[in-house]
């Protein structure tokens with residue numbers, strides 16, 4: 015808690031530009047976030063190297079091995095089904111690893127598209143103001159007035175399901191978040207003395223935007239990106255669950271929940287484990303984003319880097 | 321106040337108009353309603369006949385005007401197949417049940433669910449957020465932070481299944497799904513409340529921290545008021561102003577969460593109707609449902625804006 | 639902790655001895671108040687003088703018992719209000735004292751009012767909490783108080799919100815709620831710093847009038863030596879969290895002994911109010927997280943000797959009631 019007393023002489027201590035090692039040290043002192051980072055790294059490795067990591071072929075059917083609970087011995091390879099098998103006798107852990115690759119890809123690529131598009135529009139709107147700004151902000155407000163999932167569902171209904179359609183539709187419904195944040199930051203930056211000075215010496219707009227504006231808004235944008243990956247992974251799950259996202263024979267965590275639903279009472283792991291995977295992933299992303307936000311916020315960061 | 325009111329209502333109409341236009345464009349231009357209706361395997365002859373019946377051969381402008389006029393009068397056409405076992409190619413689009421009443425009939429169930437979830441979420445989040453703000457950086461604060469992040473990260477429909485497994489299948493306390501007395505409401509409302517609890521408690525915490533750091537709090541302490549009074553009668557009331565502006569956003573989130581959660585619990589609301597309509601490719605029903613959900617969202621935003629001006633005297637007079 | 643003998647508090651409404659306050663911050667511990675002590679006599683006005691950041695507000699908040707801990711830590715040898723030992727009072731006792739027997743007004747009146755409650759509610763709330771009166775009665779009493787601090791058409795304005803008042807009027811409202819229960823002591827923390835000069839005079843007039851009528855003692859916290867000289871009977875000059883000079887205001891104004899006080903006086907414009915020759919004190923106050931072992935004024939003091947940085951100068955009487963914490967106090971003259 016801060017006091018009402020003025021802070022004019024308070025030394026804001028470890029302020030300026032902490033190096034990488036300081037972040038790592040701060041991370042080491044925050045066990046919850048550290049755990050999240052480790053989990054996300056493991057997840058990234060298993061998604062990238064799914065073929066090497068997965069204990070079984072995720073598509074190998076086995077009628078004899080249908081809906082086996084976790085830790086059932088494997089019949090064919092002799093490798094245990096650590097997390098059991100699904101309704102077609104496929105290894106659940108392997109399917110989770112491959113399904114995760116798709117879920118994460120939707121989140122990352124979707125957020126990337128939304129981020130690039132939204133940030134660009136936000137930069138233009140905030141930097142040039144005027145009509146462009148009005149138009150962009152009208153669109154942002156109008157889209158914000160409607161539930162994201164509703165728009166996404168409607169558009170997927172029209173254009174059809176599938177990985178790329180899903181990614182594009184998700185980017186379409188979320189660009190506004192990046193646009194709003196970017197515009198707000200640019201508006202306050204463009205009046206900054208160093209930007210005005212750059213203008214005064216005749217620097218081109220592109221140069222000002224790329225040299226002076228963008229670098230200064232990068233860390234909030236990275237935090238937002240992390241949060242949006244989580245949002246999109248959740249959206250993918252919901253849309254795939256409803257049948258408008260990833261379609262078989264592809265798989266994703268959301269689709270796995272949808273397919274396991276029939277066996278909710280007889281094979282609990284089929285719904286529970288993919289959901290848990292989504293939950294842990296989004297929780298990890300949210301924890302890291304919260305930490306990154308605190309640590310890059312000039313007002314708060316001394317607390318963490320002291 | 322009234323100028324603001326009129327301008328705000330006008331904005332809402334504009335958004336609604338844009339939504340309808342988009343729905344029209346998306347429905348008629350990106351996809352052929354006849355194909356949506358009959359499925360991609362339909363024969364060209366069938367498609368041609370249905371297009372004629374549906375007035376799709378008319379110029380686009382003409383169709384647009386008719387669509388908008390219909391929408392204004394609450395006429396979105398008749399359902400392609402809702403209530404029929406097999407789609408009837410011969411009569412599709414010309415006869416059948418009007419879609420709007422179908423949607424309106426489902427509305428109370430969705431509102432009941434959303435409002436219950438909001439009430440649960442609001443009260444729990446208020447307590448968590450206030451506690452966290454009263455003891456900042458304490459163990460309690462950190463624990464509440466992780467709880468709220470977990471709430472935000474929850475896959476709501478999956479949580480629904482987990483609650484069903486635990487409370488319906490294992491313990492038998494609540495029915496697994498359907499609609500009826502309070503017992504049917506408990507699980508879906510709880511499911512729907514978890515994500516808003518996460519978001520709102522963080523919001524309440526930061527708004528309260530902000531408020532509690534202001535000089536007038538010191539002045540109140542200097543008057544010897546009990547801490548409880550300062551926190552709840554003064555700080556919380558003022559913190560509720562920024563929080564209130566987010567209530568609309570949260571209700572929107574809940575409405576969109578309801579689309580999925582209703583499916584999990586077979587809750588007979590607009591959300592599950594929408595999913596049925598989408599899966600059966602019932603375009604008029606989809607359009608009407610999207611329209612009603614959008615209208616709901618826009619109305620929520622409007623009401624929140626107007627309430628906001630009542631809460632804050634500076635806006636009211638300024 | 640040792641206790642002072644009881645009898646000492648003759649005519650003294652407030653006694654503070656050896657008060658220390660520090661703040662735990664990431665940049666290190668900030669030693670904001672270091673062994674401050676003062677007495678307040680019944681009905682008098684004591685000025686606490688010093689530059690911004692020297693610990694005046696923190697001292698007042700500590701006396702009120704409303705420092706925010708964390709980040710603050712505080713201790714004191716003595717802190718008593720009449721017969722009450724503030725160091726031993728329970729939180730409930732402290733609450734019943736605050737606002738009733740000892741009240742405080744703040745530097746920024748506008749920020750010190752809750753923006754979403756009417757001024758009548760905010761003044762009346764003091765009666766509601768401390769006296770348990772009805773809402774209607776509280777409102778009536780609030781109007782009376784607003785009239786007492788000379789707010790024009792109080793009856794009409796009682797239901798207005800703070801943002802509808804000017805800074806001067808807001809400060810009157812703060813004063814009204816502070817004097818509501820007839821406190822023995824008013825701590826006024828820079829009550830006019832945020833206001834225009836003319837408004838400043840009005841507020842000071844109102845405070846003087848209330849003092850005459852009620853006989854309450856005032857601690858006037860200010861950085862304005864002239865304002866203090868016009869208002870206070872006694873003064874305590876603070877520098878870097880310590881009191882460096884105390885005594886009758888007139889004596890200090892006529893013949894300051896501490897080099898810092900001398901500097902303050904020199905930095906005033908001359909008596910005609912023309913800024914003829916200002917001599918602001920060169921340099922800046924020390925960083926409170928790295929206080930030197932000796933006198934904190936060394937870097938800015940023209941009389942500093944080697945001894946000054948080694949030894950902390952103790953408070954010693956110089957003449958009459960005047961006391962000063964400088965090794966060379968008795969040798970210095972206002973040059």
Ligand SMILES: Nc1ncnc2c1ncn2[C@@H]1O[C@H](COP(=O)(O)OP(=O)(O)O)[C@@H](O)[C@H]1O
Nearest residue numbers: 017019023024661670690691692693694695696
């Ligand atoms: N909450 C706080 N945290 C850290 N330092 C503080 C806090 N409050 C006050 N201080 C420091 O204590 C010192 C005294 O402050 P204050 O009493 O407000 O000075 P002033 O004499 O201007 O009223 C200042 O250096 C200030 O920075």
Ligand code: SF4
Nearest residue numbers: 933936939946964965
């Ligand atoms: S003790 Fe030394 S440094 Fe301090 S005020 Fe006196 S002369 Fe100056």
Ligand SMILES: [Mg+2]
Nearest residue numbers: 691694695828
């Ligand atoms: Mg101060």
